[in-house]
Amino acid sequence: MRVIDLPKYDLKKEEIQKVDKAINKSKNKRGALIPVLQEIQRKIGFLPIEAQKKVASGLNIPEKDVYGVVTFYSFFTMIPRGKINIRVCLGTACYVKGGKRIIDRIGRELGINPGETTPDRMYSLQANRCLGACGIAPIIVINDKVCQKVDPAKVMDIIYSYK
């Protein structure tokens, strides 16, 4: 995803406040960039370019470095997540038990690729690295709830039950 492909997003007033608050909280701490970005993402759901620019000037770090960190780590996203965020674990144990079939199925049903959000911002889908719950593989995580031993044929029922 290139910067120019991103939809333009203007921060709302209360979002600006949240961003400023996160910056001020850790301003003078060493290595503050990642915790600040994590907090902003927790509060407003994603990291629009505007917010990154504010972080850069607030922490006195070049904008390119902020962008570099945001794009390096898989937990950061510049695309807003859906109301129902679906993460599919693709660790080894989940993979051999059908994790790939699960994510393909969901993607097909919702018409999005992993990393994308439906246009109505209802669902977003992510391929996740191993969540360490291999004993109950394959798993998916809907918002923060772990669903265990998921059957690819029934996965959509689980997802739609969250509406």
Place this chain on the structure above:
Amino acid sequence: MVVKSMNKLRKDFLTHLKEEIIAENIERLKDKKFKIVVHMGTCGIASGADEIKKIVDREAKRLNSKEIEIATSGCVGFCSREPMFTVEATGKEPVIYHSLNKDKVKKIFDNHIIKGQIVSELEPILKDSKLSYFYKYQEPRVLHNKGKINPLEIKDYIREDGYRGFLKALEMNDPYEIIKIIIESGIRGRGGAGFPTGKKWEFCYNAISKSGLKYVICNGDEGDPGAFMDRNLLESDPHSVLEGILIAGLAIGSSKGYVYVRAEYPLAIKTLENAINQAKKLGLIGKDILGSGLNFDIEIYQGAGAFVCGEETALLCSIEGKRGMPRPKPPFPANEGLYKEPTLINNVETFSNIPQIILNGAEWFNSVGTDTSKGTKIFALTGAVNNVGLVEVPMGITLRDIVYKIGGGIRGDKKFKAIQMGGPSGGCIPEKYLDTPVDYEKIKDTGAIMGSGGMIVLDEDVCMVDIARFFMDFIQEESCGQCTPCRVGTRRMLEILERITQGKGEEGDIEKLEELGKMIKETSLCGLGKTAPNPVLSTIKYFREDYEEHIETKLSCRRLHRKEKVKKV
């Protein structure tokens, strides 16, 4: 840092506290006949342990009995049988009930709790029952608190002699004595590479810091898919990790520790935060610990999702707030680590081992194990075995024993095909090497590595080319991109593997993979690149026929698989 004021050291603090806790427990439990411990780790909760806890509460209320104590604990390691609880009756062997649901809980209350009869039709785990074999061959040392303590209660940890190892280390009043014990024990890093822990400590002890600062970092960026030992330790026994970090800080003369935890482990982070706060309240972390003059602070640093950050120099970059890019070694972190100060980096499981080594001595620790690999190792045993879970075994046990005795054999009477160890840096071990003992060197000889402890058992249905493709896809995604061989080479290997698994493989592909793999291994900078081709090379070595069949038949995984099924019928 030599402890300055030994005479002020509050030596009896823990002893008094422990006595108080035990007395309190006796008082509270004196009228109780039963204790029900619901096991609640990530897997347990995902399987409905929360709901089971509620039902247990309700049932106990219904009986209106003051004779039942209900408690919670971390995971007991038997993931595939969650949710579970243990019924402890005074003077009797604890009974573990597994795979619980509402009806089963009711039945247990009606029979076991009211009538005192064990509900044998639910196949509880008792001595010599079928499922007890899962525990029989294990040696719980690091996991000795499993199921016994509530991870959210520091008092439970202290009751089980927690922080005694740290106190003993303080009393030695000579940091080098501590390091000598660690060296003597022979413990090697549990994160995968197996570097002698004592040596690492000694390097840090000797390293000179210009500013006087040294750091201790606990590496909890457990990124190998299929590994969850560290998650479990942080969730179920967080204080053992903190105690290990404290001892390390004391030994090398540091006053600041970080625990780097991956963002994928929310429960571990929450539990650890709580543990740090409790330890601070009791004065076990912070300023002038137990009156010894020692200052030590521990902070959690949450990862942001990058596999390469498990590599120590990349992890340092990440804590400094940068992209996690490995750098050349030397200088090693022991001399030039976080913010260029001497830094000790050990894995979660390594730290968890430390308190017991100090408490029980080096000889106790190395009384189990092989010549070069001492102590026990925790593995996350998953995949096609009957008993999936977290197992702690003495070094030297054979892989066959783990799969067939502890794991209960292959599920669905299928044939064993391979065991994958060491995640994306490791390899697949075929049946003919199943008698290999768990030992850093012996495992390496097979082409896999000990790794951090992921052990995924694969059955005959799995296509090894697809497994190789899976790992290469993972590595390709996670390569930090600074070295060309790793960035481009892994992509080229992935393309070839994708072609083969789609049935478009060509003559010469296998040789090309071998050549690329060798080149990437030799020319990459960090551990990620140097080991990246291992899953491919080891599957070519042992399962070349899987590759050849794909290339000859020009069939994709799915078709090849279907054909085999038809053949069998």
